[in-house]
Amino acid sequence: MSPEGISEQKLVYGEAGYVLEDVPHLTDYIPNLPTHTNPLQDNQAYSVVKQYFVNMDDTVAQKIVVHKSSPRGTHFRRAGPRQRVYFESDEVHACVVTCGGLCPGLNTVIRELVCGLAYMYGVSKILGIEGGYRGFYARNTITLTPKSVNDIHKRGGTILGTSRGGHDTSKIVDSIQDRGINQVYIIGGDGTQKGASVIFEEIKRRGLKVSVVGIPKTIDNDIAVIDKSFGFDTAVEEAQRAINAAHVESESVEYGIGVVKLMGRYSGFIAMYATLASRDVDCCLIPESPFYLEGKGGLFEFIEKRLKENGHMVLVVAEGAGQELIAESMRFMDHEDASGNKLLLDVGLWLSQKIKNHFSTKKNITLNLKYIDPTYMIRAIPSNASDNVYCTLLAQSALHGAMAGYTGFTVGPVNGRHSYIPFYRVTETQNQVVITDRMWARLLSSTNQPSFLSQKMVEDARKEEESPTQLLDGEEDSCNHNGVVLL
Ligand SMILES: Nc1ncnc2c1ncn2[C@@H]1O[C@H](COP(=O)(O)OP(=O)(O)OP(=O)(O)O)[C@@H](O)[C@H]1O
Numbered sequence: 001m002s003p004e005g006i007s008e009q010k011l012v013y014g015e016a017g018y019v020l021e022d023v024p025h026l027t028d029y030i031p032n033l034p035t036h037t038n039p040l041q042d043n044q045a046y047s048v049v050k051q052y053f054v055n056m057d058d059t060v061a062q063k064i065v066v067h068k069s070s071p072r073g074t075h076f077r078r079a080g081p082r083q084r085v086y087f088e089s090d091e092v093h094a095c096v097v098t099c100g101g102l103c104p105g106l107n108t109v110i111r112e113l114v115c116g117l118a119y120m121y122g123v124s125k126i127l128g129i130e131g132g133y134r135g136f137y138a139r140n141t142i143t144l145t146p147k148s149v150n151d152i153h154k155r156g157g158t159i160l161g162t163s164r165g166g167h168d169t170s171k172i173v174d175s176i177q178d179r180g181i182n183q184v185y186i187i188g189g190d191g192t193q194k195g196a197s198v199i200f201e202e203i204k205r206r207g208l209k210v211s212v213v214g215i216p217k218t219i220d221n222d223i224a225v226i227d228k229s230f231g232f233d234t235a236v237e238e239a240q241r242a243i244n245a246a247h248v249e250s251e252s253v254e255y256g257i258g259v260v261k262l263m264g265r266y267s268g269f270i271a272m273y274a275t276l277a278s279r280d281v282d283c284c285l286i287p288e289s290p291f292y293l294e295g296k297g298g299l300f301e302f303i304e305k306r307l308k309e310n311g312h313m314v315l316v317v318a319e320g321a322g323q324e325l326i327a328e329s330m331r332f333m334d335h336e337d338a339s340g341n342k343l344l345l346d347v348g349l350w351l352s353q354k355i356k357n358h359f360s361t362k363k364n365i366t367l368n369l370k371y372i373d374p375t376y377m378i379r380a381i382p383s384n385a386s387d388n389v390y391c392t393l394l395a396q397s398a399l400h401g402a403m404a405g406y407t408g409f410t411v412g413p414v415n416g417r418h419s420y421i422p423f424y425r426v427t428e429t430q431n432q433v434v435i436t437d438r439m440w441a442r443l444l445s446s447t448n449q450p451s452f453l454s455q456k457m458v459e460d461a462r463k464e465e466e467s468p469t470q471l472l473d474g475e476e477d478s479c480n481h482n483g484v485v486l487l
Pocket residue numbers: 099100101102132133134163164165166167188189190191192193194195196198217218219220338339341
């Protein structure tokens with residue numbers, strides 16, 4: 001064990017710099033566990049599929065842009081059903097919990113976990129834990145069956161309820177142990193995955209035959225390593241309605257400005273992709289890219305220019321953008337939510353006021369500014385078709401992993417292939433937009449907005465581009481940070 005009580009990393013080295021960052025297995029701490037034939041072997045739907053079972057040696061490369069002489073680098077265990085399983089169908093007692101903020105697709109993941117366990121593995125004991133982590137010890141449970149979850153994917157939110165805070169590891173593990181649960185499916189964001197990791201450590205310390213599986217959820221797309229998180233596509237699509245409204249409003253009046261606030265506490269992915277998708281946005285502001293209002297190259301100057309050119313403009317701002325500017329101009333209150341996440345000040349309202357004041361006092365222009373905040377409306381809708389498919393794959397990959405005896409892992413696509421990733425890899429950093437990367441450059445050239453970067457930042461970024469190793473790393477970052485859609 002490392003000093004923090006976290007298990008040692010399971011690293012397997014191969015030739016030419018190959019490294020497998022493997023996930024824990026129940027047999028790591030419970031020797032001589034019996035295995036069983038995978039029931040899928042006799043399942044009509046699967047028995048005809050060639051090579052249905054994943055080869056034990058299959059791994060997924062984290063870096064796919066490589067140079068001739070570069071080492072092969074980090075790999076993760078490929079997700080999918082295994083020939084042998086470590087649970088018999090009637091032995092499984094699974095539970096599902098949802099934690100953190102809402103996200104389109106939560107109900108789809110719950111549904112597919114229940115249906116997958118029941119239809120593929122013949123599991124009949126599945127519990128829903130109500131109200132997030134604290135529900136393990138403070139709330140009732142719900143029995144989940146394929147019938148009871150049949151049409152929940154058509155609803156937004158989570159049928160189980162969710163919460164922030166309330167993670168009491170020993171009470172949670174006591175509850176798991178007392179109820180005889182042996183597969184725990186935990187759906188949630190970065191905080192939730194940290195919580196899942198300590199639950200796994202405690203289960204391992206107690207020597208319990210319990211698989212702990214994390215399914216990454218966050219509308220912000222800020223979970224590291226995986227290509228993108230479920231609900232993100234739905235959010236980008238739904239954001240178009242708000243942007244369209246802002247565009248219609250602003251172009252219908254004199255000096256019209258539409259300001260749209262989108263979610264993204266630390267990462268501006270929704271704002272960036274919604275802007276790129278729309279083409280009606282004149283300026284996108286995200287937490288990763290500092291901006292300034294006054295003076296040459298500032299936001300006010302750009303707004304004035306666009307208004308002169310087009311008579312109207314649309315501005316998209318991620319909720320975490322410009323927080324340091326707001327803090328400077330207001331009495332800053334450093335508040336946190338129950339999980340310790342920083343509570344943000346409303347950048348949309350603040351910015352709208354600042355823009356209106358500037359033009360009325362300094363330019364003698366009365367703007368027609370409409371501020372639209374669709375954030376919770378976007379988060380509360382059901383997932384779209386592509387997210388539904390994605391949620392299904394996530395759920396199925398998760399339960400195949402648990403049945404195969406893997407534990408202490410998060411499931412997710414890495415370069416398009418579903419993989420089992422150790423908890424520490426998804427919790428050690430947050431996924432953010434890299435503003436010296438090509439995707440942000442694409443956005444800047446699409447909106448033709450200023451970069452707001454100082455000369456020094458531009459020079460530093462250029463130096464990085466000129467170094468071949470840096471370039472390689474940068475390319476890889478693009479893949480993981482910007483999702484599977486990179487060209
Ligand atoms: N370091 C941690 N250790 C144990 N539990 C944690 C930790 N961080 C957060 N949690 C627990 O995880 C749950 C969810 O955390 P949080 O509210 O930060 O949401 P999240 O999972 O990050 O999702 P999102 O931020 O995308 O809405 C909470 O119940 C919280 O107590």
